[in-house]
Amino acid sequence: MTTPLPPKPTPRGEERVYFDAAAENRLTYQTCDTCGSTVFYLRDVCPHCGGESLRLRDSAGVGKVYSYTVQNRASHPYFADRTPMTLALVDLEEGFRLLADLTGADDVEVGMPVEVVFRELDEDVTLPHFRPRGREEEPK
Amino acid sequence: MTIRGKTAIVGIAEVDTFETRGRSPAGLAAAASKRALADAGLELSDVDGLFTTSSYYSMPTLTMSEYLGIKPRYTDSTALGGCSFIAHLGHAAAAIEAGLCDVALVCYGSTQRSDRGKLVSNAEWLAYEQPYGLLHPVGSFGLIANRHMAQFGTTSEQLAQVAVAAREWALLNPAAPYPKPLTVDDVLESTPIASPLHKLDCCLVTDGGAAAVLTSAARAQDLAKPPVYLLGTGEASNHRNVSQMPDLTATEATHSAERAMQMAGVTHADIDTAHVYDAFTISLLILLEDLGFCPKGEGGAFVADGNIAPGGSLALNTNGGGLSYTHPGMLGMFLITEAVRQLRGEAGVRQKPGAAVSLVHGMGLTLAAHATAVLGISP
Ligand SMILES: [Zn+2]
Numbered sequence: 001m002t003t004p005l006p007p008k009p010t011p012r013g014e015e016r017v018y019f020d021a022a023a024e025n026r027l028t029y030q031t032c033d034t035c036g037s038t039v040f041y042l043r044d045v046c047p048h049c050g051g052e053s054l055r056l057r058d059s060a061g062v063g064k065v066y067s068y069t070v071q072n073r074a075s076h077p078y079f080a081d082r083t084p085m086t087l088a089l090v091d092l093e094e095g096f097r098l099l100a101d102l103t104g105a106d107d108v109e110v111g112m113p114v115e116v117v118f119r120e121l122d123e124d125v126t127l128p129h130f131r132p133r134g135r136e137e138e139p140k
Numbered sequence: 141m142t143i144r145g146k147t148a149i150v151g152i153a154e155v156d157t158f159e160t161r162g163r164s165p166a167g168l169a170a171a172a173s174k175r176a177l178a179d180a181g182l183e184l185s186d187v188d189g190l191f192t193t194s195s196y197y198s199m200p201t202l203t204m205s206e207y208l209g210i211k212p213r214y215t216d217s218t219a220l221g222g223c224s225f226i227a228h229l230g231h232a233a234a235a236i237e238a239g240l241c242d243v244a245l246v247c248y249g250s251t252q253r254s255d256r257g258k259l260v261s262n263a264e265w266l267a268y269e270q271p272y273g274l275l276h277p278v279g280s281f282g283l284i285a286n287r288h289m290a291q292f293g294t295t296s297e298q299l300a301q302v303a304v305a306a307r308e309w310a311l312l313n314p315a316a317p318y319p320k321p322l323t324v325d326d327v328l329e330s331t332p333i334a335s336p337l338h339k340l341d342c343c344l345v346t347d348g349g350a351a352a353v354l355t356s357a358a359r360a361q362d363l364a365k366p367p368v369y370l371l372g373t374g375e376a377s378n379h380r381n382v383s384q385m386p387d388l389t390a391t392e393a394t395h396s397a398e399r400a401m402q403m404a405g406v407t408h409a410d411i412d413t414a415h416v417y418d419a420f421t422i423s424l425l426i427l428l429e430d431l432g433f434c435p436k437g438e439g440g441a442f443v444a445d446g447n448i449a450p451g452g453s454l455a456l457n458t459n460g461g462g463l464s465y466t467h468p469g470m471l472g473m474f475l476i477t478e479a480v481r482q483l484r485g486e487a488g489v490r491q492k493p494g495a496a497v498s499l500v501h502g503m504g505l506t507l508a509a510h511a512t513a514v515l516g517i518s519p
Contacts, residue, residue, distance in 0.1 A: 072332045
């Protein structure tokens with residue numbers, strides 16, 4: 001039996017900058033030099049003011065669960081033996097929101113403090129994930 | 141200048157709203173189109189404006205022109221997901237009023253049920269969502285539902301009441317597929333899909349075709365059925381992906397509805413029936429709040445009090461909706477057809493007596509796009 005390959009991003013443009021940084025275990029976002037807004041995902045034009053001077057920043061990777069869902073059904077064969085799996089929208093302290101999976105928590109709730117942990121999907125792609133803040137478990 | 145009351149829906153039709161065999165999405169749309177024109181007393185050769193969208197065909201107005209053998213002089217394939225067809229009503233009215241076309245056909249077809257498991261979506265790759273296995277769209281609505289619960293104390297039992305009310309309406313619709321009642325326990329005991337949502341918190345997966353025909357209010361006087369006037373329309377949208385939705389429990393429906401009701405010159409007290417996109421129990425609940433049928437955060441109590449079931453204060457989704465009647469990928473056309481039936485007095489045992497004004501509201505994707513229409517029997 002062959003293990004299904006994971007669904008993999010094929011980054012284009014600014015997405016490439018984000019995923020290249022993730023490969024270096026950096027979670028990146030931007031701030032706008034013109035209006036000061038925090039911007040995520042990475043863009044060429046600020047969605048708040050239209051400014052084109054956007055500064056790449058590294059997040060500390062610390063935030064709180066804005067919402068979550070425990071999925072019992074897999075969206076792709078790769079996830080079939082990974083369900084139930086918890087996906088969360090996390091509000092990072094720098095003021096942006098990221099969707100990722102949350103591991104090592106059976107007691108997830110809105111507001112729970114979490115932190116980012118990076119894991120190689122394969123030799124090309126590294127993805128940020130979240131775990132409850134201060135817990136040591138590695139994501140499965 | 142306004143398009144209020146300048147155009148009317150003069151023909152509607154639905155075909156194969158549960159399952160079909162051997163018919164393509166274009167074939168279903170074509171069959172519905174032919175019947176909607178016949179309903180109006182018009183012919184395919186009368187159509188000079190074509191409005192459609194599709195997740196099957198990348199240039200759907202070209203596909204449908206060829207399939208139907210028509211040569212429209214105005215086409216619009218605005219793609220806003222399931223609410224597209226409600227937006228098309230406004231676009232068609234503007235085009236008719238501007239003299240760009242005279243008879244506008246809005247149509248849709250899907251073989252979502254027959255294709256199940258075989259259909260490859262043509263949706264674009266979402267770099268920030270798909271690597272994590274987010275199940276579209278139910279995973280997104282799970283995120284939305286848990287946020288609504290945390291913020292407002294909404295319960296799974298209250299969400300289940302939405303599905304139960306939809307089934308009660310569906311029991312009055314001879315075309316609905318499941319002629320047996322549903323209980324709150326049935327919903328809560330159905331398969332968990334993406335917490336807090338269960339299988340029965342989700343819409344049906346069906347095939348289906350539907351169409352509507354619009355023309356000027358003047359021309360509508362001479363056709364086969366009583367005109368249903370387009371009194372107001374509004375659109376609003378703000379995101380594509382759920383991870384970019386600014387607030388999971390507040391949507392742009394507020395603005396599309398305000399625009400449509402202001403154009404129509406109606407208030408909530410004037411609305412006899414409402415037809416609101418119910419892809420999931422939580423999506424309907426949030427839309428009821430944002431459309432102003434109850435205050436923000438009180439959707440759970442509003443549905444639990446029986447307001448949306450037959451006999452309640454709001455005649456909502458009287459055909460059984462996406463949750464219990466039909467949901468062939470996009471629901472918008474089927475909200476329009478039921479509103480027109482109600483306003484013509486053709487809704488059988490589920491008829492709201494004396495219905496004169498109906499509100500139709502659709503959403504696209506995960507509460508991302510919104511289109512509202514107000515329809516009425518007087519211009
Ligand atoms: Zn800016």
